[in-house]
Amino acid sequence: MSITTFDTSGSREATAVGSSRLELDTAALEAAKRSLEKGAVTPSYGPWREDIIKLLNGALATEIVCTLRYKRHYFTAKGLASPKIAEEFLVHANEETAHGDMLAERIVQLGGEPDFAPTTLTSRSHADYDESLDLQAMIRANLIAERVAIEAYGQMIKLIGDKDSTTRRILESILAQEQEHADELSDWLTP
């Protein structure tokens, strides 16, 4: 490790201890020239690639269940007192679908397989499906699901940290939209 100290007059005094430097790993650059079948996956992903794919598949299942729940609520709420809220459920449904597509695309870029298997969807999703018939119950169920998604994405972003900056940026952009969803829902929730 290299330590740089400053004396009280501000002049610089470098003390080199050990050899940890900001230098590229040239062996990894060479390795990147090989294994072309791995597409965008290069050696810096190291042992985290499979864990990241697993996290992304959990998030994908959640987005699909959220899409289904919002669609169910949109069509069920259309005839109720607040058509504007029903329309907003549809907007959310489409945004959750777009989130799922971003996650599936990233899973494939990482050399994984996006899991769309319908039989295991609800058990793999972090958030629940809901068949409420009352508008306020729908809003409440959606707010709970959004809060679960916000917590899950926050944890994933922390876990991934600097291990995969592309995935982290995707998760951060999805998280921002889930926070907007939760804000809107809590505005509509009657105390």
Ligand SMILES: [Fe+2]
């Ligand atoms: Fe989402």
Ligand SMILES: [Fe+2]
């Ligand atoms: Fe959402």
